[in-house]
Amino acid sequence: MSKVSRRRVLKATGAIAAMPAASQGGAGSADLSSDDIGGLPRIKQDLVEPPLVPKHEQISPGGPVIVEVELVAREVKKVVDGAGTEVHALTFNGSIPGPLIVCHEGDFVELTLRNPRGNAFMHNIDFHASTGGLGGGALTQVNPGEQVVLRWRATKPGTFIYHCAPGGSMIPYHVVSGMNGAVMVLPREGLSDRDGSPIRYDRAYYVGEQDLYVPRDAEGNFKRYTSHADGIADTLGAMRGLIPSHVVFNGGAGSLTGDQALRAKVGEAVLFIHSQANRDSRPHLIGGHGDYVWEQGSFSDPPAHGLETWFIRGGSAGAAIYTFRQPGVYNYLNHNLIEAVELGALAQVVVEGEWDETLMKQVQPPGPIPA
Secondary structure (H helix, E strand, C coil), X not given: CCCCCCCCCCCCCHHHHCCCHHHCCCCCCCCCCHHHHHCXXXXXXXXXXXXXXXXXXXXXXCCCCEEEEEEEEEEEEEECCCCCCEEEEEEECCECCCCEEEEXXXXXXXXXXXXXXXXXXXXXXXXXXXXXXXXXXXXXXXXXXXXEXXXXXXXXXXXXXXXXXXXXXXXXXXXXXXXXXXXXXECCCCEECCCCCEECCCEEEEEEEEEECCCECCCCCECCCCCHHHHHHHHHHHHHCCCCCEEEECCCCCCCCHHHCEEEECCCEEEEEEEECCCCECEEECCCCEEEEECCCECCCCCEEEECECCECCCEEEEEEEECCCCEEEEEEECCHHHXXXXXXXXXXXXXXXXXXXXXXXXXXXCCCCC
């Protein structure tokens, strides 16, 4: 394991400090004993495959709870584009990205991480939202046939990534092979704008952007391998070139388009959670905006208002809310247009409703230029 710490101590936020003494227990706090924590209510969260998000309350209905989740390391083969290009993917629960986990500030997340017998690799997990032990990476190393249970407290509200971090070259190899996901820690009182007014959303989608590095043969064709072991040297070589073969949303080019497009209705506020575990990204909604954008993912900070494009730093997740005002098919993409159009980082949002000509109207259809 790397000896370089990737976490800094997180301080409890004002919302935690305002909780009753028996409910406090942020970073560095000893107000809750192990017995106290063990006696908290438990909620089993049924994780779902992205872009869907698990059922959750936007405002916490009470005090801290223990949110139980289960992630299973699955080593699977996936097709990532319309040409049939294959990758030997490393995943949490079989999807790229792994499922979104949702809790509230001050809650505890209790993870059961399983590494089934028959897998080739040791796996672990680094939660960027957590405090201590390489984000849990030092405490969650499981070999094939093992499982581990880790509990950590969500002291910082916002959106954060998680990923496998087994050490050395295997850290980037596992991340770019798909082994990453995100956590959303909501403020207990819910989201608010820069004036402190509450914000609610009608739908939420999780878009995980993934860079892939599929090796090519001498003729430029993508290679296929029978196993991770057969392709790992070539893949590491392609990774060191720093030029991805694919940049995709949710595991493959076109995975969020056509019949798999995201859905919404005019008048609905939609929350988009966007993560990129390795490279920078620039999400943009063509024909819409970011009404409220937490570009750096911190819900402790007020959102920016009315952005056209926002920036997601590599190794982070951000969030944006837009209320759709017109029907149609919207492209949600990485506004590095080469990566969007040529490499696959593009999704669609199909919005139903009535057209508002006061917002946009074709005054005159195309026709000959008058003499």
